[in-house]
Amino acid sequence: MRTNDLILQTITKIVIFIILAFSLHLFFAGHYTPGGGFIGGLMTAAALVLLLLAFDAKTVKKIFPVDFKKVTAVGLLIAVFTGIGSFIFGVPFLTHTYDYFDIPILGETGLATAVLFDIGVYLVVIGVTMTIIQTIGEDE
Amino acid sequence: MKENLEVILAFIIVLGALISLISAIGVIRLPDVYTRNHAASKGATLGILLILSCAFLFFWVEDGYMNARLLLGIIFVFLTAPVAGHLISRAAYYSGVPLWEKSGQDALKTKNKQGKQKQR
Numbered sequence: 461m462r463t464n465d466l467i468l469q470t471i472t473k474i475v476i477f478i479i480l481a482f483s484l485h486l487f488f489a490g491h492y493t494p495g496g497g498f499i500g501g502l503m504t505a506a507a508l509v510l511l512l513l514a515f516d517a518k519t520v521k522k523i524f525p526v527d528f529k530k531v532t533a534v535g536l537l538i539a540v541f542t543g544i545g546s547f548i549f550g551v552p553f554l555t556h557t558y559d560y561f562d563i564p565i566l567g568e569t570g571l572a573t574a575v576l577f578d579i580g581v582y583l584v585v586i587g588v589t590m591t592i593i594q595t596i597g598e599d600e
Numbered sequence: 601m602k603e604n605l606e607v608i609l610a611f612i613i614v615l616g617a618l619i620s621l622i623s624a625i626g627v628i629r630l631p632d633v634y635t636r637n638h639a640a641s642k643g644a645t646l647g648i649l650l651i652l653s654c655a656f657l658f659f660w661v662e663d664g665y666m667n668a669r670l671l672l673g674i675i676f677v678f679l680t681a682p683v684a685g686h687l688i689s690r691a692a693y694y695s696g697v698p699l700w701e702k703s704g705q706d707a708l709k710t711k712n713k714q715g716k717q718k719q720r
Contacts, residue, residue: 471683478676482669 465514472514479507487582488575497578501585508590517597528590535583542576605661609654616650619643632700633692641685648677 483503490496511520546555558572623643630636656670699706 467683467686471679475676475679478672478679482672485669 469514472510476507476510479503479510483507487578490578491570491572491574497581498585501582502589504582505586505589505593508586509593512593512597517594528587528594530587531583532587532591535580535585535587537580538583539577539580542573542580545573602661606658609658609661613651613654616647616654618647619650620647623647632703633697634689634699637685637689637692641681641688645677645681648681649674652677 483500483506486495486503487497487500488495490500508520508524511523542556543554546553549555554577556572556574556577558570558574560568560570563569620643623639626639626643627636630639652670652674656667656674659665659667659670693708
């Protein structure tokens with residue numbers, strides 16, 4: 461029997477934007493305040509799991525047509541390439557640097573290459589969590 | 601002026617804690633799942649909202665620091681806690697948890713029967 465999930469689905473449509481925005485905020489806040497790639501990725505995965513709870517797996521696949529195993533692979537590649545990139549400048553593996561730039565809207569902003577590594581962590585966490593949950597959920 | 605405001609904020613935080621305590625007592629004292637859920641979802645939501653909004657106002661008054669995460673948390677709890685209560689209650693009803701024997705009417709029962717008749 462398919463029950464009427466109107467209340468859950470409506471509130472999911474609103475709340476998912478709050479969760480995604482907060483996960484992005486946590487991801488970018490990670491350099492100076494608590495947060496970072498791991499918790500940001502987990503929270504993005506939690507938003508996707510909320511979508512899986514409110515709708516079914518087919519709908520989520522239609523909204524996010526990504527293979528999460530590939531997301532994991534891309535994240536690992538990004539993390540490795542940020543390490544290899546330090547060889548270009550003749551410094552040891554995984555050496556990170558930062559500098560201040562004038563960005564039109566944001567003003568003077570400190571940009572660190574550690575963010576690129578963190579993007580890798582973020583993608584790996586999303587990919588692994590969603591792969592685990594989808595493979596468990598699809599087993600029947 | 602600032603001290604007065606802080607006393608008022610402290611009073612409201614204690615009020616929020618008291619409301620949470622009353623809702624916890626309600627969870628213990630009330631007879632069945634639905635009335636307990638009623639106490640838990642309403643009371644805890646209001647208590648948490650009072651505490652969070654007073655924490656937000658306190659940091660604003662004291663340090664001049666507007667914490668957007670607390671505002672988001674207030675909106676989030678306000679949106680999701682009643683829905684969670686609704687889902688728990690509905691899951692309990694559809695899995696056949698009986699109502700308290702003194703409760704007068706079961707409005708969902710007739711609708712449920714009509715739904716089953718439509719399916720036939």
